[in-house]
Amino acid sequence: MTQRERILSIAVGGLIAFVLLQWGFTKYRTAVRTRNSRIESLNVQKLQIEEQLLAGAYAEHQMSEYLERSLPGSPERAQSDYQSWLLQLVQENQLNDPRVNPTSPVPVGGLYNRLPYRVDGRIALPNLVELLHAFYAKDYLHRISKLSITPARNQPGKLDLEMSIDVIALTSAPVDLRQPGNDSWRVDSAVAAYSAPILNRNFFEPPNKAPxxxxxxxxxxxxxxxxxxxxxxxxxxxxxxxxxxxxxxxxxxxxxxxxxxxxxxxxxxxxxxxxxxxxxxxxxxxxxxxxxxxxxxDPPPPPVEVAKKEFDDSSQTVLTALVQGRDGWTAWLNVRTRGKTLKLRAGDQFEIGHLKGNVIDVTPKYVVLEVEGRRFELKPPEILAEAAKQSLDN
CATH class of the missing domain: 2.60.40.60 (Cadherins)
Known part of the structure; x- marks a missing residue:
């Protein structure tokens, strides 16, 4: 083999090696891109599944609350129970000539039955306030869809009352379901909180409020x-x-x-x-x-320069959700500065930023935490540091 042929062979071999190297690098880069894309897709799916689980837990909690407030699943039993309670309500609040007229239940989507009622009679204003308070304090799934109040003829101080009521009975509710025993948390238990602003008001301007x-x-x-x-x-x-x-x-x-x-x-x-x-x-x-x-x-001492404190992660920690699982309720604390979510149960210990403490209890509405021997409640979407500071300052 001549010198020229040898050089040509080396050049051809080098070109072939370069092409093979370029092909291998392109294939590796494509594989890396495919892998990264797959990881990103799986992370998106993970977030979607977590959101679905959270939504499901919330829906399950909401449905359990609705079941506690529902009338019995049998339309006949539901209508009888609610009408008895409604008659007792108007009698206790001195509705004169009361008429409580139910109409046929209306099935809705196979999920529940809507039971309409019409109530009318004659009543004094203080009794009307007490009647409406007692109605909304009862934790049924009911509402007043229409309310008409007009002065009664030939009876000063009396009002003619007409109202339409809708109440819901879930089909999945037990037939022997008892009526709610406790007053609704949505209504102040003291009727005076509502009667005072209504009965002691100036009719020429809005009710006066105390300083x-x-x-x-x-x-x-x-x-x-x-x-x-x-x-x-x-x-x-x-x-x-x-x-x-x-x-x-x-x-x-x-x-x-x-x-x-x-x-x-x-x-x-x-x-x-x-x-x-x-x-x-x-x-x-x-x-x-x-x-x-x-x-x-005494007069305050001269100001002393205070060293700059480190950033506290607890000031950016938010209670995002309270989730019920098989083992009870779990509090989800999102530490925004770290990009992670802590899932804590009763009895767990935690250390977030400058705060270190224990989880005392987790309920459907709040989580009870203990820091430096002081207990406080944290509700969604409150910030951990602010709730702890308020507790320690009191």
Whole structure:
């Protein structure tokens, strides 16, 4: 083989090796891309499955609540039970000449039966408020779909009442299901919370609301120095406020009755309690009393430069869901800064950022946590650090 043939053979061999190397690299890169695409697709499927599981757990919890509030599954039994309760309701709240007329149940999608009722009679306004409160306090799956109230003729103080009611009986509910025993958590148990704003209202403007204290009930003042503190009361209706001490004015304190500025000067360190009353000029007049704790302290020391704290992961940790499984309820805490979700049950320990504690209990509405010997509740979608701080500050 001549020198020229040898060089040509080497060149051809090198070209073939380069082509083979290029082909192998392209095949490897294609395999890597395919693998990464597959991993991404599986992650998307995983998220979808987790969302479906969460939605299913929520739907299961919601359905169990509906079953507890439902009438019995038998339409005849449901209609009889509800009509008996409805008759007792109108009698207890003094509805005169009451008429409670049911109509035929209406099946809906094979899931439940809707039972319509029509109620009418004559009633006084205070009794009407109590009747409506008792109706909504009963934790049935029912509602008032139509309500008509008109002044009764020839009977001052009486009202003609007409209302249409719809109530639901799930077909999957047991036939011997008992009526709900507890009042609905959606309604305040005290009827006075509703009757007072309705019966004691000014018919020429919205009901007057009492002033609200929005400041800090603990006040610190410097010994031997005049200290002024504006008392922060807010009137929801924008009325003008006036201020006064409930008891005789203390020697060490003065209160401006027009601006609400509290001026305190004490020559000795001590702690005092003063009771302040605030009232508006609305109709009817509303008042609010607030007990203030005044502590006389030494002047504060010179400020000390504080080292910058590390970022706290608990300030970005959110309770995203409360999920019921076979072993009970689980709290899902999403640590946003770490991109991970902690699934905690009662008895588990946790350490997130600056917070370290135990899970005391997990319920359908909140999780009870313990940090530094203090227990507090965390509800979706509250932030862990804020709930813990509020508990530790109280």
């Amino acid at each position: 609200e204290f929005t400041g800090n009930a603990k006040i610190e003042v410097i010994v031997g120095k005049d200290s002024t503190t504006p008392l922060t009361f807010k009137d929801p209706d924008g009325h003008t406020l006036s201020y006064e001490f409930v008891e005789a004015s203390p020697d060490f304190a003065k209160l401006d009755e027009r601006t609400g500025t509290l001026t305190v000067r004490s020559e000795e360190k001590n702690e005092y309690k003063v009771l302040v009353r605030v009232f508006d000029n609305g109709y009817p007049r509303r008042t609010t009393e607030q007990l203030l704790s005044i502590t006389v302290v």
